[in-house]
Amino acid sequence: MTQTIIDIVELLKKYDLISGENISSQLHISRTAIWKHIQQLKKKGYHITAKPNRGYHLLKTPDTITTEEIKQVIKTKHFASSIHHLPIVSSTNDYAKTLAKKGEPEGSLIIADKQTGGRGRKQRKWISPEKGLWFSLILRPKLTPNDAMLTTMCAACAVTKAISELTTLKPRIKWPNDILINGKKVCGILTELSAEIDEITYLIIGIGLNVNNKIPNELKEKSTTLKQEIKKQVDSVLLLSSILSSFEYFYQELNNGNILKIKDTWRSYSSTIGSKVTVSTEKEVVTGVAVNLGEHGELIVKTNLGEKKILTGDISYL
């Protein structure tokens, strides 16, 4: 889209109803030009009604996000300075890895309308049809692999903050990498990294967020979408923009060494600390009270036999 079209979309979003004359005077273009741009927008999936003598009304934005829409609303400094928007991809994390290996800079955003091979932790399937937010960010933090979990925590804080600000919902982080609403999973974060012993070469944060998408019946007991929870459509682009802004902020804090701040924010958004839990790891099943986070984001569980520090696992709340 040209800047003029982006400006028209902005005005349509700002006003419930706006006259061609008003658009014309604000953007200094002829009413014929406006009419032509409106036709183009309709072709792109924008539902716009034109009421004679009253003006234009934006009924609905396209189902899928466009790069131009993202660029229009995004307020970050570095994150998403480069955007790779794909109609369909196996996995945004895999695509991001390929780019990262070729030297793609920090902050590049890879976003897809749908994923055919979306993954969660441990190669678990993540269903990613159209109308959800499926995206990955390439990061190159000056951290050791031990501290990679802290970037997952920044991402979780960002998603939780953005949902809290844009809706009336109260999402809660479930350690290590899920976000729940009313006890159901709405978002998963997959962090993957390439590293030497002491140095991360690149790190990919993949975020899968159920927004306006459908979820299969068999998952409905444990999963939900934002649309389902608030009973109306959510503006995916605004949500994405808000997540990226917060993520960039928390990531900056992490790079500045303010790890306590990240952990404090995480704790304030989490349902895990203070809960009675059972944690299943590769090696064992631990039952106790989740009492705190360890130095690198591990979960510290107080059991009958003392405190256990768990790097990662699957939690059940008791």
Added chain:
Amino acid sequence: MTQTIIDIVELLKKYDLISGENISSQLHISRTAIWKHIQQLKKKGYHITAKPNRGYHLLKTPDTITTEEIKQVIKTKHFASSIHHLPIVSSTNDYAKTLAKKGEPEGSLIIADKQTGGRGRKQRKWISPEKGLWFSLILRPKLTPNDAMLTTMCAACAVTKAISELTTLKPRIKWPNDILINGKKVCGILTELSAEIDEITYLIIGIGLNVNNKIPNELKEKSTTLKQEIKKQVDSVLLLSSILSSFEYFYQELNNGNILKIKDTWRSYSSTIGSKVTVSTEKEVVTGVAVNLGEHGELIVKTNLGEKKILTGDISYL
């Protein structure tokens, strides 16, 4: 090479001088067939003399290792069950990564006669001309990224043990990833990994060992080769085989959870623990006495201000 040729090489190595008749009776092949095989071996770079009425004598094996030679002497169960031998490659670690990504199984060996872009830690150049040992192993340990350093320690123990057993030299491990002989660097280990937060997807151990190769004059103050130290040629294939056998053993111990054993062996081969050191890391320079290894292989340095746990860095002995 066919199995017959491999058997002939084995006999030539076993006996200083062996008659065609003896070979013929041991391998059940005609003397004409033997003669033909000997001609083939000569073409492959084996220097073999034939003394009339006395027999064959192996003067010299080829300068570069062949896959067949490796297969002939190797005694491992899983390591090197698949061998990728390359006359020239940019970096065996990079080649290994590409294979690992495509699902290459654990234990595969990638070995090159020379590397054009050999690397050490932090993208430092590693000169790798012909006649050295430049190889990588693909591993898939059931470890978290935090514990990756323990596999580097297994590799360092294996190289040190193999050199100690095959020569009269006393190599010493210098934390975190070098092996020194008489204070000069003879071997470097580069560990690279692809991981999720809690799980290593694959890990590449790259070993660069100066054996019979030349080293540039400007490096001679700080580096050495095995040949230079013992003043004679070293059998690279035997050395490789011995390294792989020990490495497989230590790696098995690691997978069985015998971390203490790995650390004890490492300490017994190391010159670092007990030494006064200066450690330069990304963040700081720490001076003190290296007193121990931490849980994940970190170096614990006792300074005037207390103990410091260092994940990795560059050591100078004081």
